[in-house]
Amino acid sequence: MKQITKYIAGLSLVAFTASCSLDKEPYSAIPDDGVLKDETKWPAATAGNYALLKNADFTRNYFQMGEFPSDDVALSGATTDALFYSYTYGHLTNQANTGQLWRMGYKAVTGCNRLLEVMPEGKSDAVNELIGENLFIRAFVHFSLVRTFGRPYSQSPETNLGVPVITKYDITAMPKRNTVKEVYAQIVADLTRAKALMNNDNTSSYATKSAAMALLARTYLYMGRNDSAAIYADSVITKGKYKLVASAELPRYFTKSNENNDETIFAIHHTLQDDRTWASIGSMYYMSPGGMGYGEMYASKSYRDLIDKHPEDIRRAFLQVVYLKNKAGQDSLDANGNKIIAERNGVPKWYILKYSNQDNVPTLSSPVVLRLAEMYLIRAEANAKMGNDQAALADVNVIRTRAGLGNFLFSAGNMQGYASVLDVVLDERRLELAFETHRAFDLFRNNRNVFRDYPGVQPSHPQTIKYTDARVVHFIPESEILLDPNLIQNPIQ
Structure with missing residues (x-):
């Protein structure tokens, strides 16, 4: 061995x-x-x-x-x-x-x-x-x-x-x-x-x-x-x-x-001293308002199409859409007045929240x-x-x-x-x-x-x-x- x-x-x-x-x-x-x-x-x-x-x-x-x-x-x-x-x-x-x-x-x-x-x-x-x-x-x-x-x-x-x-x-x-x-x-x-x-x-x-x-x-x-x-x-x-x-x-x-x-x-328990910040699991799924996390892995359209069949589904709360901001820092709108979803390399930004914000810490999760x-x-x-x-x-x-x-x-x-x-x-x-x-x-x-x-x-x-x-x-x-x-x-x- x-x-x-x-x-x-x-x-x-x-x-x-x-x-x-x-x-x-x-x-x-x-x-x-x-x-x-x-x-x-x-x-x-x-x-x-x-x-x-x-x-x-x-x-x-x-x-x-x-x-x-x-x-x-x-x-x-x-x-x-x-x-x-x-x-x-x-x-x-x-x-x-x-x-x-x-x-x-x-x-x-x-x-x-x-x-x-x-x-x-x-x-x-x-x-x-x-x-x-x-x-x-x-x-x-x-x-x-x-x-x-x-x-x-x-x-x-x-x-x-x-x-x-x-x-x-x-x-x-x-x-x-x-x-x-x-x-x-x-x-x-x-x-x-x-x-x-x-x-x-x-x-x-x-x-x-x-x-x-x-x-x-x-x-x-x-x-x-x-x-x-x-x-x-x-x-x-x-x-x-x-x-x-x-x-x-x-x-x-x-x-x-x-x-x-x-x-x-059963979970793998983490406390604040275990927070791995940029190396955490959640860092790929989410970027906090303060800029912590890479936020480069998003919920797929395939999954979103399934959960969007029922807007009442409470589990949609585990997703967070990111809207494109204009120069004034406000949500950008299209010609019909709808908010424009931000993208990275053509992929819509839908953050996943299941590994973030434990005890209000963006990258902490058990x-x-x-x-x-x-x-x-x-x-x-x-x-x-x-x-x-x-x-x-x-x-x-x-x-x-x-x-x-x-x-x-x-x-x-x-x-x-x-x-x-x-x-x-x-x-x-x-x-x-x-x-x-x-x-x-x-x-x-x-x-x-x-x-x-x-x-x-x-x-x-x-x-x-x-x-x-x-x-x-x-x-x-x-x-x-x-x-x-x-x-x-x-x-x-």
């Missing part, structure tokens, strides 16, 4: 404090023996593993590489940032963001493995909780990596290669890539064990039993195990720990810290990984695929009612022009979960194409990325293959 563990000489830790704060950056090269054998240090070491997820190399790339390949966004110009290649599907074998995500992900996995090897299950409830939390982190990272570097589960998971499954610390190992099926099996095993061990009442900044069940629901949905996906989503919904925020509060959902939001199940609305939509999709149309539409209608669309609900006798219940569910997922790293994966795992027929820097107009295309996945970082010849590169074409 040289290429994975060479980044850490020891266990990644944060400075030990009574609260095990996630607000401090981890540091490396701590002598292992004293830490691993000292039970009092295990909570701090676990906090260090959470902090590795918060590191920009993981968080920024997880959310950008997961969202930018979708048809919900439009990049308005070329950039030297590697995000350009994730957006255009012009993937490189030495792409900076893939290397960063890979290295930081496996750094977190290794940190979890070091602890899991020394923490005895059953020693105490507190130790069981820590084991569960580290299992959740390990599962989440493996899930993040396999959907980035491995093909969708619906496409020959027994033979397609995913990523190395690392569950033991061995600095001399040279692991091969496991199959997609094997990676998902390990994710399920880790989350199943984690949910059995955790009974805590932690905030959404930490792993909990409910978070493990929620990630299991998503994992099973990706695997096509619809019965299990529905069961776990239902368990989270009916447990009653979380509730959908009220319609009136929905526009402010992402401006609140995750710990002040009853709908959020990006949400799992939330209750997704559970309703997982249950809906699973039921649609199992032929339980009425149940599927009922869950869609819960989400639509919250979004202010109570007068536009679906029923078997009123499909509003849709050909199937699955089509209804996928469009509702697109509306509700936009920009949260779901859309491209939703299309590809359902054997559907990404289609871009709107302005942007995509290499062709229109651009179609077929679900069978080699570029559906990113390349394994070339630097990793040079260090470990057992790693096989994804096909070039």
Whole structure:
């Protein structure tokens, strides 16, 4: 495992404090023996593993590489940032963001493995909780990596290669890539064990039993195990720990810290000292009135056409149009007296607000990984695929009612022009979960194409990325293959 563990000489830790704060950056090269054998240090070491997820190399790339390949966004110009290649599907074998995500992900996995090897299950409830939390982190990272570097589960998971499954610390190992099926099996095993061990009442900044069940629901949905996906989503919904925020509060959902939001199940918690300003996730989506942020990635015309079908949709509040200003600083008007939308390189400026303005800081956000609305939509999709149309539409209608669309609900006798219940569910997922790293994966795992027929820097107009295309996945970082010849590169074409 040289290429994975060479980044850490020891266990990644944060400075030990009574609260095990996630607000401090981890540091490396701590002598292992004293830490691993000292039970009092295990909570701090676990906090260090959470902090590795918060590191920009993981968080920024997880959310950008997961969202930018979708048809919900439009990049308005070329950039030297590697995000350009994730957006255009012009993937490189030495792409900076893939290397960063890979290295930081496996750094977190290794940190979890070091602890899991020394923490005895059953020693105490507190130790069981820590084991569960580290299992959740390990599962989440493996899930993040396999959907980035491995093909969708619906496409020959027994033979397609995913990523190395690392569950033991061995600095001399040279692991091969496991199959997609094997990676998902390990994710399920880790989350199943984690949910059995955790009974805590932690905030959404930490792993909990409910978070493990929620990630299991998503994992099973990706695997096509619809019965299990529905069961776990239902368990989270009916447990009653979380509730959908009220319609009136929905526009402010992402401006609140995750710990002040009853709908959020798990998020990567950020405070003011974690604000990465220009390097934040939101900086590509939004420019504040004070000029903070690049504001170069906009909501696509494709997405706007869908949400604009119903001007009453409260979720339109997550978009902000920018109008062209005249010399007096006022909104410019066309010959008919309509405001003129500003453009960048011919792409209309529609800012995306889901990663901005937490606590009134333009670039601050605690990006949400799992939330209750997704559970309703997982249950809906699973039921649609199992032929339980009425149940599927009922869950869609819960989400639509919250979004202010109570007068536009679906029923078997009123499909509003849709050909199937699955089509209804996928469009509702697109509306509700936009920009949260779901859309491209939703299309590809359902054997559907990404289609871009709107302005942007995509290499062709229109651009179609077929679900069978080699570029559906990113390349394994070339630097990793040079260090470990057992790693096989994804096909070039």
